[in-house]
Amino acid sequence: MNVQIIELVLVTIVTAATPLIIASVGELVVERAGVLNLGVEGMMIAGAAIGFAVAFLTGSTFLGALAAIAAGMFMSLLFGILAVGLAANQVASGLALTILGLGSAGLAGASFVGQKRESAASLYIPGLSDLPLVGKLVFGEDMFVYTALALVIAVSWFLNRTRAGLALRAVGENHGSAHALGLPVRRTRMLAVLFGGACAGLAGGYLSLAYTPFWSPGMTAGRGWIALALVVFSSWKPWRLLAGALLFGGATVLQLHAQAASIGLPGQVLSALPYLATILALVVLSLRNRRGSIAPGSLGTPFIPDR
Amino acid sequence: MRIDLEPRAGRSRIAEWVAPVGALIAAMLIGGLLVAALGKSPVQAFFVYFVDPLTEAWSLQELAVKATPLVMIAVGLSFCFRANLWNIGAEGQFIIGGAMGGWIALLTHDGVGQSVLGSWWIVPAMLAFGAFCGLLYALIPALLRVWLGVSEILTSLMLVYIAQLFLDYMVRGPWRDPKGFNFPVTVNFDPVATLPMLAPGGRLHAGVALALIVALAAALVMARSLFGYEVRLVGSAPRAARFAGFSESKLTLAVFAISGALAGLAGICEVAGQIGQLQPSISPGYGFTAIIVAFLGRLSPIGILVAGLVLALTYIGGESAQVTMKLPFYLTGAFQGLLLMCVLAADVFTRYRLVIQTGRRA
Numbered sequence: 001m002n003v004q005i006i007e008l009v010l011v012t013i014v015t016a017a018t019p020l021i022i023a024s025v026g027e028l029v030v031e032r033a034g035v036l037n038l039g040v041e042g043m044m045i046a047g048a049a050i051g052f053a054v055a056f057l058t059g060s061t062f063l064g065a066l067a068a069i070a071a072g073m074f075m076s077l078l079f080g081i082l083a084v085g086l087a088a089n090q091v092a093s094g095l096a097l098t099i100l101g102l103g104s105a106g107l108a109g110a111s112f113v114g115q116k117r118e119s120a121a122s123l124y125i126p127g128l129s130d131l132p133l134v135g136k137l138v139f140g141e142d143m144f145v146y147t148a149l150a151l152v153i154a155v156s157w158f159l160n161r162t163r164a165g166l167a168l169r170a171v172g173e174n175h176g177s178a179h180a181l182g183l184p185v186r187r188t189r190m191l192a193v194l195f196g197g198a199c200a201g202l203a204g205g206y207l208s209l210a211y212t213p214f215w216s217p218g219m220t221a222g223r224g225w226i227a228l229a230l231v232v233f234s235s236w237k238p239w240r241l242l243a244g245a246l247l248f249g250g251a252t253v254l255q256l257h258a259q260a261a262s263i264g265l266p267g268q269v270l271s272a273l274p275y276l277a278t279i280l281a282l283v284v285l286s287l288r289n290r291r292g293s294i295a296p297g298s299l300g301t302p303f304i305p306d307r
Numbered sequence: 308m309r310i311d312l313e314p315r316a317g318r319s320r321i322a323e324w325v326a327p328v329g330a331l332i333a334a335m336l337i338g339g340l341l342v343a344a345l346g347k348s349p350v351q352a353f354f355v356y357f358v359d360p361l362t363e364a365w366s367l368q369e370l371a372v373k374a375t376p377l378v379m380i381a382v383g384l385s386f387c388f389r390a391n392l393w394n395i396g397a398e399g400q401f402i403i404g405g406a407m408g409g410w411i412a413l414l415t416h417d418g419v420g421q422s423v424l425g426s427w428w429i430v431p432a433m434l435a436f437g438a439f440c441g442l443l444y445a446l447i448p449a450l451l452r453v454w455l456g457v458s459e460i461l462t463s464l465m466l467v468y469i470a471q472l473f474l475d476y477m478v479r480g481p482w483r484d485p486k487g488f489n490f491p492v493t494v495n496f497d498p499v500a501t502l503p504m505l506a507p508g509g510r511l512h513a514g515v516a517l518a519l520i521v522a523l524a525a526a527l528v529m530a531r532s533l534f535g536y537e538v539r540l541v542g543s544a545p546r547a548a549r550f551a552g553f554s555e556s557k558l559t560l561a562v563f564a565i566s567g568a569l570a571g572l573a574g575i576c577e578v579a580g581q582i583g584q585l586q587p588s589i590s591p592g593y594g595f596t597a598i599i600v601a602f603l604g605r606l607s608p609i610g611i612l613v614a615g616l617v618l619a620l621t622y623i624g625g626e627s628a629q630v631t632m633k634l635p636f637y638l639t640g641a642f643q644g645l646l647l648m649c650v651l652a653a654d655v656f657t658r659y660r661l662v663i664q665t666g667r668r669a
Contacts, residue, residue: 038460042644078648087312087659088651091393091460095598096651100644106637107345217637222468229461268476275465279451282462286455304312304659 009253014145015211017249019044019203021148023227024234024241025155026199031231032159033192034172034298038094039079040200041224042101043072045217047204049109052215055208056112061120065144065205072201073194075101080193084186087302098224106217113216120144120210144206149242151199156238168192172296175303185303200224222275229278233285235294244281251277312659322657327603327610330649331617337649338642347632355631356624366623368510372581373619375518376401376573376590378612380597382525383569385606386562389529391542394563396448396463397570398594399470400441404571405578406474408437409585412500413482413493426499433500433575441571442564444470449563453556459563467594475587482585493585502580514576519612521569526608538562570594591622592640599647602654618643 023040030037050071055064075097083093120142159165171178171188179185203223208215226248234240255270335357339349360366380397387394411433415421421429448462479491487494505511529535541548541558549555578589600618604610625639 082648082651085310086652086655088655092388092598092602092647092651095395095595096644096647098644099595099599099647100641103637103640103642103644104341107341107635107641110635110637222465225461225464229465232458232461266476266480268472272469272472275468278465279457279462282457283451283455286451286457304314 009257011141012253012256013246013249014141015249016252017245018145018148019206019211019223020227020230020245020248021242022144022151022206023200023203023224024230024245025148025151025238026196026203027227028231028234028236028238028241029155029159029168029199030192030196031299032172032236032296033168033189034175034296034301034303035083035189035193036090036094036300037076037079037083037097037193037196038091038228039075039097039101039224040196040227041220041222042098042105043075043197043200044101044204044207044224044227045105045220046075046101046108047072047201048208048219049105049112049204049215051201051205052115052117052208053108053112056115056117061209064209065202068201068205068209069198070201072197072199072204074197076193076197076200079197080190083302084189084193087304090300090302102217109215109217115215116213119213142210144202144210147202152238152242159238169296172298175298175301179303179305185305189303200227203227226274226278229282232295233281235285235289236296247281248274248277311662311664312655313662315658315660323605326653326657327605327614327650330603330653331646333653334642334646334649337645338638341638341641342634345634345638347634352628352632352634355628357620359627360620360623365510369623370616370619371515372510372512373622374615375515375580376577376593377597377600377618378518378615379514379521379573379576380566380570380594381600381604381611381615382522382608383566384597384601385525385604385608385611386529386538387566388601389542389606390538390558390562391545392452392559392562393460394445394448394463394566395460395598396445396466396594397566397597398590398592399463399467400444400567400570401574401577401590401594402467402470402474403444403574404437404441405574405589406470406477406585407440408433408571408575409493409496409578410482411436412496412579413585415500416494416497418497421499426497429500430502430579433579434572437575437578438568438572441574442568445563445567445570446560449560453559459559471588474585474589478585478587491587495584496579500579501583502576512576512580514573514580517572517576518615521572522608522612529608534561570597596622596643599643599650602647602650605654621646 023044027037027040047068051064051068054067055061079093079097082088083090122142159169167183168188170181171183171185175185204220207219212219230241230244230248233244251274255273258265258270259267335353339353342349342352360370380401384394384397411429415429444466447466448459451457451462452459478493482493484492484494502512502514505513505516529538537548537553537558540551541553541555573593574589578585582589596618600611600614603617604612604614621639621642625636628634628638629636
C-alpha cells in the first residue's frame with residue numbers, strides 16, 4: 001500500500017467521524033447537565049434538510065451551515081420546553097423529537113430531493129496541503145472538520161476549567177443540591193439543550209453540505225443514535241469522544257472498502273457493522289466499568305424546584 | 308416573571324380523559340398551520356385525514372386492519388413503559404417476528420411436510436414461532452441490561468437496523484422466489500399459511516380479533532394480577548418495590564419478553580394476514596408509531612385500543628391526502644411527532660398546575 005492510499009483512507013475516516021464528533025460533543029454537554037435528549041437523530045435530519053435548502057437557494061455553504069444550526073436549535077427548544085420547562089418524561093420527549101424531526105425534515109426537503117450542489121470547499125494552503133501523508137489530512141480538510149476539533153477542545157476546557165462548566169456539572173450530578181446552592185438548574189439545562197441542538201443541527205448540515213452533495217430523507221441513517229452511544233462510550237469525557245468517533249469512522253470506511261472489494265460477505269452484513277460495533281462497544285465499556293455507574297447522577301430525572 | 312409547576316392535590320378521572328383529547332385537538336391545530344404553510348387548505352386536510360376514512364365501510368375495515376399491529380405492539384410496550392423500562396426497538400422485534408413466522412410458510416410451501424399432520428397446524432405454528440422469535444430478540448437488550456447494565460434504549464434501537472438488514476438480505480437472497488423475475492420478494496403464501504378472514508369478502512383477518520383479545524387480556528393482567536401490581540409498583544416507586552422483595556431483573560426480563568412477543572405476533576399477523584408474502588420492508592414504522600399509541604392511550608390497554616384507531620386514521624388519511632391533495636406522506640410523521648409532544652405536555656398539566664409569578668419572591 002503506498003502513501004497516497006493510506007492518506008486517502010485516513011482522510012475518509014476523518015470525514016466519516018466528523019458528524020459523529022459534532023453531534024456527540026453537543027449531547028455530551030446536555031447529558032453532563034443531567035438531561036437525556038434522545039432526539040439527536042431528529043435534530044440532525046432537520047439540520048441536514050434546512051441546511052441544504054438554504055445553501056441551495058443562497059449558494060452559500062456558510063449560510064447553509066448557520067441555517068442547519070438554527071434548525072437544530074429550534075428543534076431542541078421544543079424539547080427543552082417539554083423536558084426542562086414542563087418536566088415531562090425525557091425519554092419520551094426525545095423520541096417525539098426524533099419522530100417529529102424525521103417527518104418535518106421530509107416535508108421541508110421534499111422539493112429538494114434529487115438536487116445537487118457543490119460540496120463545501122476544502123482548505124488549501126500552497127505547499128503545506130501538498131505534503132505527503134499529512135498534507136491533506138491536516139491542512140486539506142473542510143471547515144466542518146476543524147470546527148469539530150475546535151468544539152472538542154472548547155467543550156473540554158469549558159467543562160473542566162471554567163466556573164460555569166463546574167456549575168453545569170453540579171446541576172447534572174445532583175440537581176437538588178445545585179438548586180439549594182442557588183444555581184439556576186432549569187436555565188442551565190435549557191442552555192445546554194440549546195447547545196446540543198446547535199451541534200446536532202450542524203452535524204446534520206455537514207452530511208448534506210460537505211459529506212454528500214445532495215439531500216435525501218433518510219440520510220442520517222442512525223448516526224444520531226450512534227452519537228448517543230458514543231457519549232456513553234466516552235464515559236462523558238470529551239477527549240475520549242474523539243477516539244470513539246474515529247473508531248466508528250474507521251468501521252464505516254472499512255465497510256465501504258470491503259463492499260467495494262467484494263470479499264464475499266453479503267452487503268447487508270457489512271452495512272450492519274456500525275450498529276453491531278455500537279452494541280459491542282457498549283458491552284465492552286460496561287465490562288470495564290463494573291464498579292458503579294459513571295453517568296451524571298441526575299441524568300434523565302426531571303427537575304421540579306420546590307419552595 | 309417566572310413560571311412554576313405546582314403539584315395538584317389529586318388527579319381527577321375527568322382530567323385523565325380530557326388530557327389526551329385536548330392533546331389531539333392541539334396537535335390538529337398545529338398540524339393545520341403546517342398544512343396552511345404548505346399552501347393547502349387545512350379544512351380540506353382535516354376532512355381527508357380524520358373524517359372521510361370514517362364514512363365508508365371499506366375504509367372502516369382498513370382502519371381496524373391498520374390499528375391491529377399498533378394495538379398489539381403498544382399493549383406490550385405499555386408493560387415496559389409502566390415499569391420505567393424503555394424498549395424502543397419494537398420495530399425490530401416486529402420485523403423478526405414477521406420474518407421468522409413467515410419462514411414456516413416458506414418451508415411448508417406447496418404441501419411440503421403436510422402428508423402426516425395435514426395443514427391445520429401451519430398458521431398456529433407461524434404465530435407461535437413469530438411471537439417466540441420476537442421474544443428472543445427483545446431479550447437481547449434485556450439480558451445485556453440485567454447482566455452488564457448496558458442501556459436498553461440504545462441496544463434495542465440498534466437491533467432495529469440489524470433486523471431490517473437481516474430481512475432485506477433474506478428476501479434478496481435465500482428466500483427469494485426463484486420464479487419471481489428477480490424481484491426481491493418471496494413466493495406468495497399458500498392459503499393454508501394465511502390468516503383466515505373474519506367475514507367472507509371483507510378485509511378483516513383473524514389478527515384483528517387477536518389484537519382485541521390481547522388488549523382485553525392485558526387489561527385484566529394489569530389491573531387484577533400480582534404481576535400487574537409489580538409492574539406498576541416498580542415504575543412508580545422503585546425503592547418500595549425493592550423493599551417488598553420484587554426482583555428488578557426478573558421483571559425487566561418479563562416485560563421485555565411480553566413486549567417482544569407481542570411485537571413479534573403483530574409482525575407475523577401483518578405478514579400472514581395482510582401482506583401474504585415477505586418483502587424487503589414489511590412495516591411503515593409501526594414499531595415507532597406504537598410508542599405514540601402507548602402514550603396517547605395513557606399506558607392502559609383499553610386506552611391503547613382507542614389510540615390505536617386514532618393513529619391508524621393518520622396512516623389512512625395520510626395515504627389519501629397524498630393522492631387527493633398532493634400532500635407529502637411525511638406530513639403524517641410530523642403530525643405523529645407533534646401529537647406525542649402534545650400528549651406529554653398535556654400529561655404534565657394533569658399532574659401540575661402552572662403558576663405564573665410576577666415580581667420577586669421572598
